[in-house]
Amino acid sequence: MTKGVLLYCFDTPQVSYSKITDRCISLIERNLDLPVTVITDADTEGRIKSNCDTRVVDVDKGNTKLSKPWYNLERHLAFDHSPYDRTVVMDVDYFCYSDKILRLLRSENDFLVHKSAHDVLHREQMRYDREAMLDLVWATVLIFDKTPRTRAIFDTVKLVKQNYVHYCNLYRITYKNFRNDYAFAIALNQINGHREYDVIPDSIATVPADAEILELNDNGAVIRYKDKTISLQDQDLHFLNKEVANV
Amino acid sequence: MSKGFVWFCQNSNDTDYSKLSCELARTIKKHNKENNVCVIVDKESVFQSEHVDVVKVLSNDDAHGHQKKFANEYKVFDLTPFTHTIKLEADMLWNSCTDWWWYYLWQHDLVFSVDCFDYKEQRVKDKEYRPYHRRNFLPNVYNGMTYFRRSMFAKDFFDTCEAIVKNWKFVKENLLINCFDELPTTDVVYALAYRLIDPTSQQLLDYPWFKFIHNKPAIHRKKYMADPQNYYYPMRIDDSVFFGEKKITAPLHYFYKNFLEVLDARTL
Numbered sequence: 001m002t003k004g005v006l007l008y009c010f011d012t013p014q015v016s017y018s019k020i021t022d023r024c025i026s027l028i029e030r031n032l033d034l035p036v037t038v039i040t041d042a043d044t045e046g047r048i049k050s051n052c053d054t055r056v057v058d059v060d061k062g063n064t065k066l067s068k069p070w071y072n073l074e075r076h077l078a079f080d081h082s083p084y085d086r087t088v089v090m091d092v093d094y095f096c097y098s099d100k101i102l103r104l105l106r107s108e109n110d111f112l113v114h115k116s117a118h119d120v121l122h123r124e125q126m127r128y129d130r131e132a133m134l135d136l137v138w139a140t141v142l143i144f145d146k147t148p149r150t151r152a153i154f155d156t157v158k159l160v161k162q163n164y165v166h167y168c169n170l171y172r173i174t175y176k177n178f179r180n181d182y183a184f185a186i187a188l189n190q191i192n193g194h195r196e197y198d199v200i201p202d203s204i205a206t207v208p209a210d211a212e213i214l215e216l217n218d219n220g221a222v223i224r225y226k227d228k229t230i231s232l233q234d235q236d237l238h239f240l241n242k243e244v245a246n247v
Numbered sequence: 248m249s250k251g252f253v254w255f256c257q258n259s260n261d262t263d264y265s266k267l268s269c270e271l272a273r274t275i276k277k278h279n280k281e282n283n284v285c286v287i288v289d290k291e292s293v294f295q296s297e298h299v300d301v302v303k304v305l306s307n308d309d310a311h312g313h314q315k316k317f318a319n320e321y322k323v324f325d326l327t328p329f330t331h332t333i334k335l336e337a338d339m340l341w342n343s344c345t346d347w348w349w350y351y352l353w354q355h356d357l358v359f360s361v362d363c364f365d366y367k368e369q370r371v372k373d374k375e376y377r378p379y380h381r382r383n384f385l386p387n388v389y390n391g392m393t394y395f396r397r398s399m400f401a402k403d404f405f406d407t408c409e410a411i412v413k414n415w416k417f418v419k420e421n422l423l424i425n426c427f428d429e430l431p432t433t434d435v436v437y438a439l440a441y442r443l444i445d446p447t448s449q450q451l452l453d454y455p456w457f458k459f460i461h462n463k464p465a466i467h468r469k470k471y472m473a474d475p476q477n478y479y480y481p482m483r484i485d486d487s488v489f490f491g492e493k494k495i496t497a498p499l500h501y502f503y504k505n506f507l508e509v510l511d512a513r514t515l
Contacts, residue, residue: 129367130468133479133491171491172469172478194492 003105004035004084007092008074010059011044018047019245021092023216025050030218031096034088039074039081055081075139075180076161079146079154089142093239097220100202100236101141109198110145111153113184114138117204120232121225126206132173132182134189138204139180140238149191156187205232209240213247250349251283251300251329256337257308257316258292262504264337265294270507272298274341277486281346286337287319287326301328309412313430320433321412324395324405334393338504339459342488343496348394351454356400359388359437361453363461365468366479366490368497370458375465377434379426385438386448391500392459393437400450407440459498462506476503482513 005028009021018040025036036052041059048054059074074081078089088101104112117126117138128136144150160167160183167186168176175182188197207213207223211230215222220233252275256268265288272284276298285301288294289308303326310316323334331353352358362372374381395401411418412431419426422439445451464475472478479490488495488510503509 129369130365133493189492 001085002035002083003086003088004037004082005032005088005090005101006078006082006084007036007038007090009038009040009044009048009092011047015242016047016245017092018044018049020239020242021048022050023244024090024092024095025052027096027218031099032101034102035084037081037083053083057081075142076154076157076183078142079144079151082146086145087143089144091140091238093242093244094140094204095216095221095237095239098234098236101143104143104200107143109143110147111150111188112143112198112200113188114141114202114204115199116202117206117238119208120205120223120230120237121208121211123208131175132185133171134185136181137185137188137199139184140204141200142184143200153184153187153191156190157183160186204238205235206238206240207232209242211241213239213241213244216244216247249283249329250281250331250353251285251327252333252335253285253287253323253327253329254335254337254339255288255316255320255323256286256292256294257289257310257319259314259316265292267337267504267507269294269296269298271335271337271339271341272296274486278341278344279346280344281349283329285328287323289316289319303328315430315432317431317433317436318412320390321405321408321436324401331396332394334390334395335498336391336500338501338506339391340488340499340501342499345498348457352394352457353396355394355452356396356398357404357450358394358452358454358457359386359390359441360392360458361389361451362387362458363389363391363466363500364458364497365466366460366462366495367493368460368495370455371461371466371468373465373468375470376463379423379428379435380438382425383423383439385435385442386451388434388438388441388451389459389461390433390437391461392457392498394457400444403444404440407443408436411436411440456497459500460495462499462501462503476506476509480513481506481510483510484514 007021009017011017021038028034028036038048038052038054039057040054042056045054045056086105115137119126161178164178171186173182212224213221214224221237222231256264258264268286275284276282284299285303286299287303287305289305293304305319310318362370365371374387380387415431464470464472482489488499
């Protein structure tokens with residue numbers, strides 16, 4: 001069975017995701033030792049310096065976040081894009097400072113996703129359970145086998161994406177822009193018969209957008225928030241501050 | 248020693264509380280083995296139901312002529328036929344077996360529902376609808392579900408409630424800040440009475456399960472929803488109540504008086 005990591009990387013006018021991808025891939029090589037395939041567009045491909053398999057697609061550039069371009073509309077095609085039997089799809093701003101993903105890859109579940117995330121500064125609960133009638137999942141990291149069931153999950157995500165306004169109304173989702181987190185939550189909810197399903201048991205450590213990133217090294221990051229300097233070591237981190245590209 | 252559920256039922260111009268009481272009694276009996284029910288009524292609201300064990304008629308109706316009939320609620324301590332009582336409101340539904348509650352409750356004199364649940368059965372501390380609680384720093388207790396046993400502490404509490412109700416004008420002008428209610432509401436009376444008998448809330452028990460779902464928009468954190476009764480697709484299937492696809496288990500205080508029709512509209 002082949003295993004590998006699938007990344008989506010599309011530079012926007014504001015953020016050089018290719019730089020973030022290079023850093024992400026170097027950590028994958030160091031801590032996971034898995035092959036990496038990057039799905040990208042023609043403009044971005046030449047800027048990715050890492051040694052990895054790249055595949056160029058026509059990116060759907062319709063979405064925005066905080067009035068800025070947000071190219072997040074390809075994730076539902078991961079089943080088709082992935083050349084691996086068992087695939088880890090992750091955001092390029094998810095940095096693997098541990099081998100946690102390897103342990104998850106050894107599990108027997110054919111589809112895994114996080115259901116919770118936390119702010120490393122412990123300022124606020126990253127809970128959105130009042131924003132919709134169903135619990136959100138974090139599509140930051142997806143682990144899946146190619147099985148009929150996971151095919152059905154991705155097909156349902158496609159269906160949700162095509163009819164997102166309807167599903168927003170159906171599940172009373174407040175956030176009206178397309179969001180993979182809700183699309184996968186809806187698909188998992190429906191495929192699992194509206195019951196609980198297996199998820200990654202821990203929570204995503206999230207570095208918030210307003211924390212200044214001082215240093216990135218092989219084992220972690222040093223961040224500053226107000227007058228506090230915090231060292232985060234040996235744990236996977238999800239960076240919301242896109243300045244991570246320039247550190 | 249007896250255990251049971253008690254609530255007041257006084258029909259108003261726009262609501263037939265006897266019908267709601269029968270439905271609540273039916274759901275209590277459906278789910279619980281410990282299911283004695285006593286309903287306290289005024290002379291105009293007397294009814295009979297196979298699901299209600301005792302119908303007590305108020306000999307003296309302090310709420311006569313009131314639009315909202317809260318004025319008799321302090322009498323529950325004297326009127327309950329049970330040693331251990333859970334006091335409810337008529338516009339509620341019972342959704343699961345709660346017999347095990349008694350083993351915890353009867354060890355105490357007085358237990359309130361502190362805070363409430365939203366439709367996901369997550370605790371809500373907001374006091375959106377409770378300006379007097381907020382302004383006066385009153386404990387966020389709900390009279391909609393209150394346990395008490397025959398005890399001196401509970402008697403003190405209900406005697407204090409009576410004093411507040413009977414001296415409401417003085418209370419609102421001297422004990423409460425910015426309170427302009429012409430008539431006392433039971434939630435404010437309970438909260439103030441408890442603050443008076445236990446100022447630091449040292450004996451205020453807060454069981455995480457002794458709460459009910461309060462079906463008000465802001466409790467669900469959706470203050471400005473269109474059609475709030477239907478917004479979360481409430482429905483009832485074989486005596487199980489669902490909001491959307493989630494089956495609820497906590498008692499439901501549905502608040503909207505025609506909610507029973509809404510609840511059954513999708514399934515009947």
